[in-house]
Structure formats: C-alpha cells, structure tokens
Amino acid sequence: MTYIQALRSYQRAQQSAMSPRIMEKTVFARAVSLLMQAADNVDDYQAYAAALKFNQRLWTYIQSSLSENSGEVPGGIRTSLLNLSLFIDQQTLRALADPEAHHLDALIHINREISRGLAGESTSRNEPLIDALPVHGFLPS
Amino acid sequence: MAEIAIRSQATSALFALAQAQKTLKLSAERSSTGLRILSPSDDAVAFFSASELSARATRLLSIKDKITEAAAITGGTVNSLNSIINLVNQLKAKAQSALASTVSTTVVGDVVTTASADITTTLAGAVDGDSFDITYSGTTTTITNNAAETFTSLAAQITAISGLSATVSDGNALTITADDGSDVTITNNVNALATDLGLSTSTNGTNASSTAIETAETAYDVLRTAINTLSGDAGVHGVNLISVNPDSLTVSFNEDGSTAITVAGIVSDTNGLSITAVDSANSFSTQAGITAAIVELDAALVTLQETKASITASDAVFDSRLSFTQSLIGLLDEGAFKLVGADLDAEAALALATQTRLDLTLSGIGLILKDSALTSLLSIGFGAP
Secondary structure: OOHHHHHHHHHHHHHHHOOHHHHHHHHHHHHHHHHHHHHHOOOOHHHHHHHHHHHHHHHHHHHHHHHOOOOOOOHHHHHHHHHHHHHHHHHHHHHHHOOOOHHHHHHHHHHHHHHHHHOOOOOOOOOOOHHHOOHHHHOOO | OOOOOOOHHHHHHHHHHHHHHHHHHHHHHHHHHOOOOOOOOOOHHHHHHHHHHHHHHHHHHHHHHHHHHHHHHHHHHHHHHHHHHHHHHHHHHHHHHHHHOOOOEEEEEEEEOOOOOEHHHHOOOOOOOOEEEEEEOOEEEEEEOOOOOEHHHHHHHHHOOOOEEEEOOOOEEEEEEEOOOOOEEEEEOOOOHHHHHOOOOEOOOOOOOOHHHHHHHHHHHHHHHHHHHHHHOOOEOOEOOOOOOOOOEEEEOOOOOOOEEEEOOOOOOOOOOOOOOOOOOOHHHOHHHHHHHHHHHHHHHHHHHHHHHHHHOOHHHHHHHHHHHHHHHHOOOOOOOOOOHHHOOHHHHHHHHHHHHHHHHHHOOOOOOOHHHHHHHHHHHOOOO
C-alpha cells in the first residue's frame, strides 16, 4: 500500500468517524486554509483556481440545501446565507478573472464568520479572546 | 426431542434484540456512506426529496462549473500575460541601461604633419574644389577643399555638423567622432578627397567591443527567451490562448450550444510581439539600434494590453450566466425573501457575514449542510494531498 493510499484510507476512516458538525467545521476550515494558501502564492494559478473552486462548491451546496427550505434554518438566516452565497459567486468570478490576492480576503472572512457562528461563537475574529492572552504573563517568573 | 418452551416475555425480548441489531446495522451503514437515507424503501418521501436536492445542486454546479472553467482559463491567461508584461518592462530597463553605455563612433584618417598647412599644397592628390560627403543621422553634408583650406579649417567644417566633432593637430590623425555611436558614412564626391585624407566609412566599429553592451545584449536575449517559455506554458486545463499556435476557447452554456462564447487566441510569443533578438545582430552597438529595440518593446506592451482586453471581454457574459444562477435560486420561493447578494460590495458582504454569525450563534443552529454534501466536500478537499 502506497503512502497516498494509506493516507486516503485514513482520511476516509476519519470522515466516517466524524460527527456532521465536526465535518462541517472541517470543510469550512479547509476552504479557509486553501484560500489563504492561494492568497500567499497567486502565481500558482492552478492552486489559486482550485481553492476558489472548492469554496464555490461548498457555497453551491449551501445554496442548494437552503433553497429547498426544509424549515431547519430560520428565514432570516437563510436569506442572509443565500445573499452571501451570491456575493461569493460574483467574487469568485472576479477573483478568477483578475488573479489578485486581495479578492480572496472577503471570501476568507465570510467563511471564518459563518464557521464561528455555527460553532456558537459570538465574538468576532477581531475581538480579543481570553485564550489568546499571553498565558506566561500571568505565571510567576 | 424435547421441545424448549419459550415464554411470551422471552419472545418479545428476542424480537426487540433483533430489531435493535437491524437499527444498529443500518446506522453503521449510514455513517460509513455518509448518507442519511440509503434507498427508497428506507423512507420514500425523504429519499426523493433528497435526490431532488442533489439534482438542484448538480444543476447549479453544472452551470457554475462551465463559468468557472472559462473564467479560470481567461484568468490564468491574464496572469501569464501580466508576467509577460513584467518581462517586457524588464527588457525595456535593460535596453535603457544599455543606452547609457553606448560608445561613440570614431573615424580615423591619416596622420597630419602640420595642421595649419594648406591641404592642396601638402596632401598628395588633393586639388582645390575636390570634396567628400559625410552622411550622419540621415543628413548628407559635403565637405569641400576650398582654396587655402587647411586641415584645421576642414575639421571645423565637419564640427559644424550637429552631433559630429573633428579634431586635428600636428603629428596626429584627423579624427571624426559621433558621440551617440551612430554610423558615419563617408563617400568621395569631387575627385577622391576622402581617400587622400585616409578617411573611410565607420559603421560603429568601436561599439561592439564594449563589454557593458555585450553583457546587456546577452541578458536581453535570455529575458526574451523567457517570454517564449511563459507563453508556451500559459495553458490552463489544456487550453493555451497565447502560445505560438494559440487555441481558441469555446464555452457553450446550454446543451444545444445556442448560448456559447468563443474567446479567440492571440499569438503572444516574441515573434507575435515582434521583439527581435539583439545579440547576434549587435543591435545595441548603436544608440539607434537600442532606440529601435525600445520602440519594439513599447509596441509589444500596447499589443499585450490589447490582448488582455480582448481575453477579458468575455467576463461580462460570465456575469450574465451568474445572474441566471441567481434567478434559479430566487424562483424557488419568489417574494418570500429578497436576494441581493450579487449587488453587495465587499464591505456590505463582510457586515452581513458578521450579522449572520451572531444570528447563527443566537439561534443555536449547528449545521447548514446535508451529510451527503459534507462527505462530497471532504473527499474533494482532502482527496489530493
């Protein structure tokens, strides 16, 4: 068994063992990580386009899940998410046609915010978090 | 054989155990496939509504995939064109720095014993009224050995030509210099005065030996070759719109091809851009040669910008296809909510994302995606390490 086969098997096992909630967080985190890597190296256009495509697929699934209103997501949130999904479609096209790192900023930010909302976090990424404080500063030297 | 009697309580307990095992097996199957519902017999209504959902996702994706692929090809091409533009600007910088290192052209005649002596009486073969022509910078001027003309006064006639200077002194050669390094062409006019003076045409002879110029020419040609490599490697998904033999990109957005767009390829290698090599032709040995190279580069930059405009002209069509996606979603329950997403600017979208995070937190919703979508995304997102 090659390394890649082994890795894939491990990934599959990991996927089936994950709860849907963890899976969803993983998917958002993956989109953020791919987009950040793409923003760091726009010259690798293949990777840049692949990151945008993955993110678009994520948001297309959100579109299709939400456009079939199952009543699980309240109307206001549903509308907001669909509006964001349309902005993401537009922004993805803009970013593909004009390869510039700054086009990805909004996409990264939106994914982070939604992922945090789903995890029940009420603080924005710009607000200080208790666990972000330098712990060693409180320890006796 | 004795019969084992099973009491009714035991029977129902066994039945419950069998049911529990069946549920356990089903749940294991579901978690391994990532699907909540496996077959129509499981839950017919839920199964068909789930297939409907995935059909919608498939339809949305198929529209977007075509737009995304086309935009990725044009965007990737623009990225390569930007790199080529960058290279052309570097070439221009090389040419401009070479301009600063040009060496003057020099024409050296025979040694003159006495500069103030009359030419006709001291120079063998010379008579009053004979002459030669100097062609420099596109203008021809006749230099004449008038009556009582000395070597010094003849040099003064040459110095009067703008851009040229001539010097002569006792025991030294008559020397004509063009500071800009351009050609100085000398031809006999009346009789053979130029030959008598030992002057012959100089075609930048001294310039090509300049090390700075040689280095600049070599560096220029290396950069020039890099343009060809870039244009040759500019393919995205197997489509190269700017190579020597460019492809054209045809995207049809529907099955009968009635809504299709074709983006024509444009040759953008150094031949297509008319950027010529300089080293073998010693083009940088004259200022005029360097200026000609800069003119070529400026024209190439204009061409590259036009190519970019032509390749991005299709973006408007992609935009209109995205509006179609919006209408597909919007049609589902018209009037129930307002979709404005495509009109949001980045700032408004960020504010909306923050508001949505707070709404999600308050409502306690933990999931917005179906299991099947999550499994699909995980397999794509981590499928190719």
